[in-house]
Amino acid sequence: MSGKASWITNNRLKETTAAEFVEKLSQGIQAFCDVDGMGGRSIFPRPYAPFFKDELVRQFDKLSIQDRLDQLTVSQEIKDLTASLMAMGAANTVDQGAFLDWVKWWSLNDYSLQNFGDRQARYKIHEGTGALARAIAADAPVDLKLSTPVDAVEQSEAGAIVRAGGAIYRAKEVICAVPLAVLHSIRFTPALPPAKLEAAKTANVTRGRKVYFNIRERIDNWSGVAPPPYPVTYAFKEDDFLRELLGRCCKTPRMSRQLLRLIAAIGVSAPTLAMIVA
Numbered sequence: 001m002s003g004k005a006s007w008i009t010n011n012r013l014k015e016t017t018a019a020e021f022v023e024k025l026s027q028g029i030q031a032f033c034d035v036d037g038m039g040g041r042s043i044f045p046r047p048y049a050p051f052f053k054d055e056l057v058r059q060f061d062k063l064s065i066q067d068r069l070d071q072l073t074v075s076q077e078i079k080d081l082t083a084s085l086m087a088m089g090a091a092n093t094v095d096q097g098a099f100l101d102w103v104k105w106w107s108l109n110d111y112s113l114q115n116f117g118d119r120q121a122r123y124k125i126h127e128g129t130g131a132l133a134r135a136i137a138a139d140a141p142v143d144l145k146l147s148t149p150v151d152a153v154e155q156s157e158a159g160a161i162v163r164a165g166g167a168i169y170r171a172k173e174v175i176c177a178v179p180l181a182v183l184h185s186i187r188f189t190p191a192l193p194p195a196k197l198e199a200a201k202t203a204n205v206t207r208g209r210k211v212y213f214n215i216r217e218r219i220d221n222w223s224g225v226a227p228p229p230y231p232v233t234y235a236f237k238e239d240d241f242l243r244e245l246l247g248r249c250c251k252t253p254r255m256s257r258q259l260l261r262l263i264a265a266i267g268v269s270a271p272t273l274a275m276i277v278a
Protein backbone atom coordinates (compact mmCIF):
# COMPACT_ATOMS: atom_id res chain seq x y z
CA MET A 1 0.00 0.00 0.00
CA SER A 2 1.52 3.31 -1.08
CA GLY A 3 1.04 6.76 0.38
CA LYS A 4 1.34 8.64 3.63
CA ALA A 5 -0.69 9.16 6.74
CA SER A 6 -0.71 11.83 9.41
CA TRP A 7 -2.44 11.66 12.75
CA ILE A 8 -2.73 13.61 15.91
CA THR A 9 -2.18 11.72 19.14
CA ASN A 10 -1.44 13.24 22.55
CA ASN A 11 -1.76 16.60 20.75
CA ARG A 12 1.26 15.87 18.57
CA LEU A 13 1.24 15.40 14.83
CA LYS A 14 2.76 12.12 13.62
CA GLU A 15 3.62 11.20 10.06
CA THR A 16 4.11 7.72 8.73
CA THR A 17 3.34 5.40 5.85
CA ALA A 18 -0.18 4.44 4.84
CA ALA A 19 0.74 0.80 5.50
CA GLU A 20 1.66 1.49 9.15
CA PHE A 21 -1.45 3.58 9.58
CA VAL A 22 -3.72 0.80 8.28
CA GLU A 23 -1.92 -1.76 10.44
CA LYS A 24 -2.37 0.31 13.62
CA LEU A 25 -5.94 1.26 12.85
CA SER A 26 -6.88 -2.38 12.13
CA GLN A 27 -5.27 -3.37 15.45
CA GLY A 28 -7.40 -0.75 17.22
CA ILE A 29 -10.68 -1.79 15.56
CA GLN A 30 -10.04 -5.45 16.29
CA ALA A 31 -9.35 -4.74 19.95
CA PHE A 32 -12.42 -2.48 20.10
CA CYS A 33 -14.76 -5.18 18.72
CA ASP A 34 -13.21 -8.07 20.62
CA VAL A 35 -15.58 -8.31 23.58
CA ASP A 36 -16.00 -12.06 23.07
CA GLY A 37 -12.52 -13.36 22.23
CA MET A 38 -13.78 -13.76 18.65
CA GLY A 39 -13.33 -10.20 17.41
CA GLY A 40 -17.06 -9.53 17.97
CA ARG A 41 -18.07 -12.28 15.52
CA SER A 42 -20.38 -14.01 17.99
CA ILE A 43 -22.70 -10.97 18.19
CA PHE A 44 -23.63 -10.72 14.51
CA PRO A 45 -22.86 -14.13 12.97
CA ARG A 46 -25.48 -13.27 10.33
CA PRO A 47 -24.94 -9.54 9.73
CA TYR A 48 -28.16 -9.16 7.73
CA ALA A 49 -30.16 -10.75 10.57
CA PRO A 50 -28.99 -8.48 13.43
CA PHE A 51 -31.21 -10.06 16.08
CA PHE A 52 -30.12 -13.62 15.35
CA LYS A 53 -28.19 -13.57 18.65
CA ASP A 54 -30.70 -11.41 20.45
CA GLU A 55 -29.33 -12.14 23.94
CA LEU A 56 -25.85 -10.87 22.99
CA VAL A 57 -27.31 -7.79 21.32
CA ARG A 58 -29.19 -7.02 24.54
CA GLN A 59 -26.05 -7.61 26.60
CA PHE A 60 -23.99 -5.03 24.71
CA ASP A 61 -26.77 -2.66 23.72
CA LYS A 62 -26.10 -0.12 26.47
CA LEU A 63 -22.40 0.26 25.72
CA SER A 64 -21.37 3.54 24.08
CA ILE A 65 -18.24 3.91 21.94
CA GLN A 66 -16.68 5.85 24.82
CA ASP A 67 -17.55 3.06 27.30
CA ARG A 68 -15.79 0.52 25.10
CA LEU A 69 -12.77 2.79 24.47
CA ASP A 70 -12.41 3.15 28.26
CA GLN A 71 -12.18 -0.65 28.56
CA LEU A 72 -9.34 -0.99 26.04
CA THR A 73 -5.82 -1.72 27.24
CA VAL A 74 -4.10 -0.76 23.96
CA SER A 75 -1.68 2.21 23.74
CA GLN A 76 -3.05 5.76 23.77
CA GLU A 77 -1.95 6.16 20.17
CA ILE A 78 -4.03 3.19 18.99
CA LYS A 79 -6.92 4.33 21.15
CA ASP A 80 -6.77 7.80 19.55
CA LEU A 81 -6.67 6.32 16.05
CA THR A 82 -9.63 4.08 16.84
CA ALA A 83 -11.62 6.91 18.42
CA SER A 84 -11.05 9.05 15.29
CA LEU A 85 -12.61 6.43 13.03
CA MET A 86 -15.41 5.63 15.47
CA ALA A 87 -16.44 9.29 15.79
CA MET A 88 -16.53 9.57 12.01
CA GLY A 89 -18.60 6.39 11.74
CA ALA A 90 -21.04 7.48 14.44
CA ALA A 91 -21.13 11.01 12.98
CA ASN A 92 -21.50 12.07 16.58
CA THR A 93 -19.60 12.38 19.83
CA VAL A 94 -18.19 9.08 21.06
CA ASP A 95 -20.35 9.11 24.19
CA GLN A 96 -23.46 9.30 21.95
CA GLY A 97 -22.36 6.71 19.38
CA ALA A 98 -23.24 3.07 20.05
CA PHE A 99 -20.65 0.34 20.37
CA LEU A 100 -23.01 -2.16 18.69
CA ASP A 101 -23.59 0.07 15.67
CA TRP A 102 -19.92 -0.14 14.95
CA VAL A 103 -19.67 -3.92 15.46
CA LYS A 104 -22.63 -4.42 13.12
CA TRP A 105 -21.00 -2.20 10.52
CA TRP A 106 -17.75 -4.10 10.96
CA SER A 107 -19.51 -7.46 10.48
CA LEU A 108 -21.27 -6.16 7.35
CA ASN A 109 -17.82 -5.43 5.95
CA ASP A 110 -16.42 -8.90 6.71
CA TYR A 111 -14.24 -7.56 9.57
CA SER A 112 -11.91 -5.93 7.05
CA LEU A 113 -10.74 -2.32 6.89
CA GLN A 114 -10.10 -2.70 3.15
CA ASN A 115 -13.70 -3.81 2.54
CA PHE A 116 -14.97 -1.07 4.82
CA GLY A 117 -13.20 1.62 2.78
CA ASP A 118 -14.15 0.11 -0.57
CA ARG A 119 -17.82 -0.32 0.25
CA GLN A 120 -18.47 2.95 2.07
CA ALA A 121 -16.41 5.40 0.14
CA ARG A 122 -14.35 4.13 -2.75
CA TYR A 123 -16.77 3.13 -5.48
CA LYS A 124 -19.24 5.73 -6.65
CA ILE A 125 -21.94 6.10 -9.26
CA HIS A 126 -20.41 8.36 -11.89
CA GLU A 127 -23.58 10.41 -12.38
CA GLY A 128 -24.21 10.64 -8.61
CA THR A 129 -26.41 8.56 -6.31
CA GLY A 130 -29.46 10.55 -7.46
CA ALA A 131 -29.09 8.84 -10.84
CA LEU A 132 -29.76 5.47 -9.21
CA ALA A 133 -32.94 6.80 -7.54
CA ARG A 134 -34.08 8.29 -10.85
CA ALA A 135 -33.38 5.02 -12.69
CA ILE A 136 -35.40 3.04 -10.14
CA ALA A 137 -38.25 5.56 -10.42
CA ALA A 138 -38.16 5.37 -14.23
CA ASP A 139 -38.31 1.58 -14.05
CA ALA A 140 -41.34 1.45 -11.75
CA PRO A 141 -44.86 2.24 -12.95
CA VAL A 142 -45.68 4.32 -9.86
CA ASP A 143 -47.19 7.68 -9.14
CA LEU A 144 -44.39 9.46 -7.27
CA LYS A 145 -45.31 12.11 -4.70
CA LEU A 146 -42.39 14.22 -3.57
CA SER A 147 -42.46 16.82 -0.77
CA THR A 148 -45.57 15.13 0.65
CA PRO A 149 -44.85 14.12 4.26
CA VAL A 150 -47.01 11.27 5.48
CA ASP A 151 -49.13 12.26 8.51
CA ALA A 152 -50.78 8.94 9.31
CA VAL A 153 -50.85 5.26 8.38
CA GLU A 154 -53.92 3.21 9.26
CA GLN A 155 -53.92 -0.51 8.81
CA SER A 156 -56.94 -2.85 8.96
CA GLU A 157 -58.13 -6.18 7.60
CA ALA A 158 -59.32 -4.33 4.48
CA GLY A 159 -55.89 -2.88 3.70
CA ALA A 160 -54.03 0.32 4.52
CA ILE A 161 -54.79 4.02 4.32
CA VAL A 162 -52.02 6.61 4.14
CA ARG A 163 -52.85 10.24 4.91
CA ALA A 164 -50.51 12.89 3.55
CA GLY A 165 -51.12 16.62 3.08
CA GLY A 166 -54.92 16.31 3.18
CA ALA A 167 -54.97 13.50 0.58
CA ILE A 168 -55.83 9.87 1.25
CA TYR A 169 -54.08 6.94 -0.45
CA ARG A 170 -55.36 3.37 -0.25
CA ALA A 171 -53.09 0.35 -0.61
CA LYS A 172 -52.89 -3.35 0.13
CA GLU A 173 -49.62 -2.86 1.98
CA VAL A 174 -47.35 -0.04 3.06
CA ILE A 175 -43.56 -0.13 3.13
CA CYS A 176 -42.35 2.38 5.67
CA ALA A 177 -38.74 3.52 5.10
CA VAL A 178 -38.66 6.83 6.98
CA PRO A 179 -35.68 7.35 9.30
CA LEU A 180 -36.12 6.14 12.87
CA ALA A 181 -35.96 9.67 14.29
CA VAL A 182 -39.13 10.78 12.44
CA LEU A 183 -41.17 7.64 13.04
CA HIS A 184 -42.91 9.13 16.10
CA SER A 185 -44.19 12.08 14.03
CA ILE A 186 -46.47 9.74 12.01
CA ARG A 187 -49.72 8.51 13.62
CA PHE A 188 -49.91 4.74 13.22
CA THR A 189 -53.10 2.74 13.74
CA PRO A 190 -52.70 0.29 15.37
CA ALA A 191 -50.04 2.15 17.36
CA LEU A 192 -46.39 1.19 17.12
CA PRO A 193 -45.00 -0.87 20.01
CA PRO A 194 -44.00 1.46 22.93
CA ALA A 195 -40.33 0.37 22.76
CA LYS A 196 -40.12 1.34 19.08
CA LEU A 197 -41.74 4.72 19.77
CA GLU A 198 -39.38 5.35 22.67
CA ALA A 199 -36.39 4.49 20.45
CA ALA A 200 -37.68 6.89 17.78
CA LYS A 201 -38.01 9.72 20.31
CA THR A 202 -34.53 9.27 21.70
CA ALA A 203 -32.84 8.37 18.40
CA ASN A 204 -29.53 10.03 17.73
CA VAL A 205 -29.65 12.35 14.78
CA THR A 206 -26.32 12.45 13.03
CA ARG A 207 -24.27 15.58 13.67
CA GLY A 208 -21.55 14.70 11.19
CA ARG A 209 -20.85 16.32 7.86
CA LYS A 210 -18.91 15.31 4.84
CA VAL A 211 -16.94 18.05 3.14
CA TYR A 212 -15.08 17.92 -0.14
CA PHE A 213 -12.07 20.12 -0.66
CA ASN A 214 -10.72 20.73 -4.12
CA ILE A 215 -7.02 21.49 -4.04
CA ARG A 216 -4.89 22.46 -7.02
CA GLU A 217 -1.82 20.51 -6.05
CA ARG A 218 -1.68 16.81 -6.91
CA ILE A 219 -0.91 14.73 -3.86
CA ASP A 220 -0.17 11.08 -3.29
CA ASN A 221 -2.52 8.77 -1.43
CA TRP A 222 -3.03 10.30 2.04
CA SER A 223 -5.10 9.86 5.20
CA GLY A 224 -5.19 12.20 8.16
CA VAL A 225 -6.96 11.56 11.43
CA ALA A 226 -7.40 13.23 14.81
CA PRO A 227 -9.31 11.99 17.86
CA PRO A 228 -12.43 13.73 19.16
CA PRO A 229 -13.00 16.50 20.23
CA TYR A 230 -11.10 17.65 17.12
CA PRO A 231 -13.86 18.62 14.67
CA VAL A 232 -12.35 16.79 11.68
CA THR A 233 -11.63 13.31 12.89
CA TYR A 234 -10.97 11.70 9.54
CA ALA A 235 -9.76 12.99 6.19
CA PHE A 236 -8.42 11.23 3.17
CA LYS A 237 -7.59 11.74 -0.45
CA GLU A 238 -10.15 10.28 -2.77
CA ASP A 239 -8.90 7.36 -4.83
CA ASP A 240 -10.42 8.32 -8.12
CA PHE A 241 -10.66 12.08 -7.99
CA LEU A 242 -7.15 13.25 -7.24
CA ARG A 243 -8.07 16.80 -6.38
CA GLU A 244 -10.62 15.97 -3.73
CA LEU A 245 -9.98 15.67 -0.04
CA LEU A 246 -12.68 14.37 2.15
CA GLY A 247 -13.16 15.27 5.80
CA ARG A 248 -15.98 15.24 8.31
CA CYS A 249 -16.56 18.06 10.70
CA CYS A 250 -18.86 19.78 13.09
CA LYS A 251 -17.62 23.37 13.04
CA THR A 252 -16.20 24.92 9.90
CA PRO A 253 -13.74 27.58 11.24
CA ARG A 254 -12.04 25.20 13.66
CA MET A 255 -12.12 22.56 10.99
CA SER A 256 -10.15 24.62 8.51
CA ARG A 257 -7.43 25.33 11.09
CA GLN A 258 -7.13 21.66 11.92
CA LEU A 259 -7.13 20.62 8.29
CA LEU A 260 -4.45 23.19 7.63
CA ARG A 261 -2.33 21.54 10.28
CA LEU A 262 -2.89 18.10 8.83
CA ILE A 263 -2.34 19.16 5.26
CA ALA A 264 0.85 20.98 6.23
CA ALA A 265 2.20 17.55 7.06
CA ILE A 266 2.04 16.49 3.43
CA GLY A 267 3.76 19.63 2.18
CA VAL A 268 0.88 21.42 0.48
CA SER A 269 1.83 25.11 0.41
CA ALA A 270 -0.22 27.79 2.15
CA PRO A 271 -1.46 29.52 -1.05
CA THR A 272 -2.87 26.18 -2.18
CA LEU A 273 -4.74 25.91 1.09
CA ALA A 274 -6.38 29.21 0.34
CA MET A 275 -7.82 27.55 -2.76
CA ILE A 276 -9.58 24.89 -0.73
CA VAL A 277 -13.33 25.20 -1.19
CA ALA A 278 -15.34 24.02 1.79
Ligand SMILES: Cc1cc2nc3c(=O)[nH]c(=O)nc-3n(C[C@H](O)[C@H](O)[C@H](O)COP(=O)(O)OP(=O)(O)OC[C@H]3O[C@@H](n4cnc5c(N)ncnc54)[C@H](O)[C@@H]3O)c2cc1C
Nearest residue numbers: 119120121148149150151177178179182186206208209210
Ligand atom coordinates in the same frame (compact mmCIF):
# COMPACT_ATOMS: atom_id res chain seq x y z
C1 LIG B 1 -22.98 13.27 6.31
C2 LIG B 1 -23.30 11.87 5.86
C3 LIG B 1 -22.40 11.18 5.08
C4 LIG B 1 -22.66 9.87 4.65
N1 LIG B 1 -21.74 9.24 3.88
C5 LIG B 1 -21.96 7.99 3.44
C6 LIG B 1 -21.02 7.32 2.61
O1 LIG B 1 -19.98 7.86 2.27
N2 LIG B 1 -21.30 6.07 2.20
C7 LIG B 1 -22.46 5.45 2.57
O2 LIG B 1 -22.67 4.30 2.16
N3 LIG B 1 -23.38 6.05 3.36
C8 LIG B 1 -23.15 7.30 3.80
N4 LIG B 1 -24.06 7.93 4.60
C9 LIG B 1 -25.24 7.16 5.06
C10 LIG B 1 -26.37 7.14 4.01
O3 LIG B 1 -26.62 8.45 3.57
C11 LIG B 1 -27.61 6.58 4.70
O4 LIG B 1 -27.29 5.31 5.24
C12 LIG B 1 -28.75 6.40 3.71
O5 LIG B 1 -29.07 7.61 3.11
C13 LIG B 1 -29.98 5.88 4.45
O6 LIG B 1 -30.99 5.69 3.51
P1 LIG B 1 -32.50 5.59 3.98
O7 LIG B 1 -33.31 5.41 2.74
O8 LIG B 1 -32.63 4.59 5.07
O9 LIG B 1 -32.83 6.99 4.66
P2 LIG B 1 -32.85 8.44 4.02
O10 LIG B 1 -31.87 8.57 2.90
O11 LIG B 1 -32.73 9.39 5.19
O12 LIG B 1 -34.31 8.54 3.38
C14 LIG B 1 -35.47 8.68 4.17
C15 LIG B 1 -36.51 9.47 3.38
O13 LIG B 1 -37.71 9.56 4.14
C16 LIG B 1 -38.26 10.85 3.91
N5 LIG B 1 -39.23 11.19 4.99
C17 LIG B 1 -38.97 11.60 6.27
N6 LIG B 1 -40.12 11.79 6.94
C18 LIG B 1 -41.12 11.47 6.07
C19 LIG B 1 -42.56 11.47 6.17
N7 LIG B 1 -43.23 11.82 7.29
N8 LIG B 1 -43.28 11.11 5.06
C20 LIG B 1 -42.64 10.74 3.92
N9 LIG B 1 -41.32 10.72 3.75
C21 LIG B 1 -40.57 11.08 4.84
C22 LIG B 1 -37.05 11.77 3.89
O14 LIG B 1 -37.39 12.99 3.24
C23 LIG B 1 -36.06 10.91 3.09
O15 LIG B 1 -36.18 11.16 1.72
C24 LIG B 1 -23.85 9.24 5.04
C25 LIG B 1 -24.78 9.92 5.82
C26 LIG B 1 -24.53 11.23 6.23
C27 LIG B 1 -25.56 11.95 7.06
